[in-house]
Amino acid sequence: MEVLVQQLINGVTLGAVYGLIAIGYTMVFGIIGMVNFAHGDVFMISAFIALIVFLAVTALAGLSGGVVFLALLAALIVSMVITSLYAWTIERIAYRKLRGSFRLAPLISAIGMSILLMNYVQVAQGSRNKPIPPVMRDTIPLFEQNGFVVAVSYKQVLIIAVTALLLGLFWYVVQKTPLGRAQRACEQDQKMAALLGINVDRTISITFVIGAALAAVAGTMFLTYYGVVVFSDGFVPGVKAFTAAVLGGIGSLPGAVLGGLLIGLIETLWSAYFSIDYKDVAAFSILAVVLVFMPQGLLGKPEVEKV
Secondary structure (H helix, E strand, C coil): HHHHHHHHHHHHHHHHHHHHHHHHHHHHHHHHHHCCHHHHHHHHHHHHHHHHHHHHHHHCCCCCHHHHHHHHHHHHHHHHHHHHHHHHHHHHHHHHHCCCCCCHHHHHHHHHHHHHHHHHHHHHHCCHHHHHHHCCCEEEEEECCCCCEEEEEEHHHHHHHHHHHHHHHHHHHHHHHHHHHHHHHHHHHHHHHCCCCCCCCHHHHHHHHHHHHHHHHHHHHHHHHHCCCCCCHHHHHHHHHHHHHHHHHHCCHHHHHHHHHHHHHHHHHHHHHHHHHHHHHHHHHHHHHHHHEEECCCCCCCCCCCC
């Protein structure tokens, strides 16, 4: 029982990171019907930016408790800003001109941009793991049973709290603001939205920027949680976040979050009770089973063909 509770805590923490990345996939697909395969590498770049900022601040001011908190806050803000600029540039260069072309063109462009970003970071930062000093190592003991202490770390509390806060804020933006109404209008029909005076290009660019900002939060939380990042870290978390978006119902914001939590829980629970070598197999197998019976995902809506 105690192992189960601990793994549930770990799974929710990991799922929160996946959910933040998955939102970027589901937002872009919901509006323009394209899978942005470079989104995972945008997440990876955000982690490197957070790493550089954190190391710069702590090198100047030390590693005391208050400085570490300010360094993490600075890393988060700078990472969100610079990563958003990356996403805006990617949308303008790699995707905007291909929206009206055949479906494979933007897909190939996205894969090419993913490879470009990954190799760019490999050349700029090297192939070795890049660690940060251990931070927020304290834990909060919850209970002890059979000599096993179930605890939640301050890092896990931070990740879950930041994720919940941002998701609530983003839900409000989508549901209650003019930007959210414009996004939902573009999702339904871009031509009609343009006829009604909505700037479709600007709305799509802002959507890319918001998705990248959320990925930057995930990248900073990922770096804080694991304490290390490498140039290839965009691929596996990106694929799992995309899997989470599909599992929850791609195009559905709550579905992306639900899918992320489920993927995180499947991984951690499988690792605890079965062979850790097959945790990815378990996650993708469950995805396949769900899609057989629910092709639209858990919370997705069946696609209605416009005539």
